[in-house]
Amino acid sequence: MCQVGEDYGEPAPREPPPAPRPSREHKCVKCKEAQPVVVIRAGDAFCRDCFKAFYIHKFRAMLGKNRLIFPGEKVLLAWSGGPSSSSMVRQVLEGLSQDSAKRLRFVPGVIFIDEGAACGRSPEERAKTLAEVKPILQAIGFPWHVVALEEVFSLPPSVLRCSSQEPAAPDGAYKAAVDNFLQQQHVLGAGGGPGLAHGEEPLPQPRAQSAWDLQSLVRPPAAAQTEALSHLFCSVRTLTAKEELLQTLRVHLILHVARAHGYSKVMTGDSCTRLAIKLMTNLALGRGAFLAWDTGFSDERHGDVVVVRPMREHTLKEVAFYNRLFSVPSVFTPAVDTKAPEKASIHRLMEAFILRLQIQFPSTVSTVYRTSEKLAKAPRDGPAAGTCGPRCLLCMCTLDVDTADSATAFGVQTASHLSQIQSPTPLTETGTPQGLCCSPGGASRREDPQACIAEQLCYGCRVNMKDLPSLEPLPPYILAEAQLRTQRAWVLAELRDCLIEDSEDEVGQS
Structure with missing residues (x-):
């Protein structure tokens, strides 16, 4: 197979010309009137208002199509400070506002995990990041939880146990729940507020807090736990294993916080591009049996807490344009693979491969992502639902290895x-x-x-x-x-x- 850029005695092909910028003669493909400001794909030029409506519709349609979040449920938003999760929080914030046409009806909360000790950051650098995070959380106004990754050393063993999962809701249960919620809201009157079921408290409104109050709400990790976490990640030999271990500990900590505060759903900001990279990475890591759980819209492996991915239709390009046009704040936090070379880990290598291929073939991410939608979540031993067999100690998926089979x-x-x-x-x-x-x-x-x-x-x-x-x-x-x-x-x-x-x-x- 010919490789792009290799020298076979002929000059390498030139780089493809950049996409033409929309001129003043071009109009928005949606309204046909305003001047376009962003080009998502070739020929898809949107004006500012149409792009915002298109972006919001994707988010709302993903939630409305799956109908997993019932009115009055408590939903924990996993915010890492990055572009995708920041955009997800903004979508929820706007969906709960009074000006929204179809308001969201759940009760949100935000969690931020400080992973500085795993990345080798100094206490001063971690304090500087928290100083950037807290004003954003204060402006959002949702109940928030700032948790250090060191708290995994104080988690109970029950975190790794699969709780009993409630049976699937019958057809029409979601519509009945919405109708019941609207009736209760009408009876309670305007004082009930959006997203409230009977007996729920109203959402906390943004209030002014001093820097001292915010600092007192965050408990600093113990020095012994910080040292133990640093020793754990220093003892891991490869960067690939470090990234997988960090992801596992992060999920366990989020799951514990969700259960401790009564959240039944967890929202993550995984975008379409990130899920396409994750699908190929998990195949290389031998996790092909769990692709439907790792990349699908919902992940029910934990039983009582369901992980949902409402941003899975948005590409990183769309997220970047939206955050730029509408001033969505984000916080950069170095990860374990920051400044790592391309071949340092399987994650970095697969990310570079997908993004480079996306430049040459713009439908690469879409093709890989659409493949993940066709994967079925079937138990390994059969299609029987509700069976909870042996689970993996770390990722909590059904074991895909036969211990008695030593011939493989x-x-x-x-x-x-x-x-x-x-x-x-x-x-x-x-x-x-x-x-x-x-x-x-x-x-x-x-x-x-x-x-x-x-x-x-x-x-x-x-x-x-x-x-x-x-x-x-x-x-x-x-x-x-x-x-x-x-x-x-x-x-x-x-x-x-x-x-x-x-x-x-x-x-x-x-």
């Missing part, structure tokens, strides 16, 4: 890898690794604790765990849940063996 290439590779690992965890007096008991049937014997955790991980998480040489830096809630699951499995195995022996004895006596 992955089974041989895993067995060979685990046999070469030396246990880094101190042993107790009985010879059992401290914090983890890996002796089936109650008999104490030495066994690597990573083998116990690896059995509870999906394929993609197992590959990433290979880049973590020791289990000691992991947060305690992960180790505690792994120990609990292992002990539960041993108890069930003992009961099953006892039942088999009793049945054999009965057969022998008869």
Whole structure:
């Protein structure tokens, strides 16, 4: 296959000419009257008002088409300070305003996670970022939560347990809920406010707060937790594993905050471009079995808290134009891959590949994104709904690895890898690794604790765990849940063996 830009004795093809700017003779493709100010695609030139209406319609249509957020529900907006999540917060803010034609009817809150310790930032740099974040949160007026990533070291093990999921609402339940909400709002009168169900409190209005009040609402992380988090990310060998670990810890922390404050939905600002990159990246990382959950509109793997992606129809180009034209504030926060070379991780390499291909073939992102829409969310063992089988310890997806099948290439590779690992965890007096008991049937014997955790991980998480040489830096809630699951499995195995022996004895006596 010919490669663009390679030297085969002929000059490389010239770069394609830039798209022509809209001249004064051109008109908006929507209203046919105003002068265009932005060109989204070739031939799609919009004026300022039509582009805003087009942008808002995408957001509202995505929520209205899926009908997952019922009136009066509490929704947590995951705001990272970036362009996409900032634009998502602006859409919700405008949708709840009195001037909106079809107002949103849910109760929003905002969460911002400070990930400075994982990125190696100094306390002064983190304080400067928080000083930029707090005025924006104050201007929004929603209930907000500023949480440091270090708080994962104080999470309970119950975060990793899949709560019972409510059965799917029957057809017509959404319309009935909306009608009931409108009737209650009409009875309560104008004092009820938008997005309120019976018994709900009105949304908090923006109020003036001093810098001292805002500073007192944010609890600084403990120095020991900051050091533990820095040690954890420094011990990971590759940047790919660091990015996956950071994403996992971030999801666990958001899930805990949502459950602690009664949020049933979490909104993320994943754009169409970002989801296309994520789809190809997850394929390279061996997470192809979970693409429908990782890139779809809704993610119900956690049961009681559902993650939704209402920005998945917007491209990064559209988001950038909207934020520029309508002055949407955002905060730049360095990530673990900031200033990293293109080949430093699979995430960076796939991002550069997709964006470079998008320049040459403008339909690349759209094609990949439309492919993700066709993926079905079917359990691995069958289409039966409501079954909650073994879940991955980290990503909480259904396990896609058969532990009993050692004939596959992955089974041989895993067995060979685990046999070469030396246990880094101190042993107790009985010879059992401290914090983890890996002796089936109650008999104490030495066994690597990573083998116990690896059995509870999906394929993609197992590959990433290979880049973590020791289990000691992991947060305690992960180790505690792994120990609990292992002990539960041993108890069930003992009961099953006892039942088999009793049945054999009965057969022998008869």
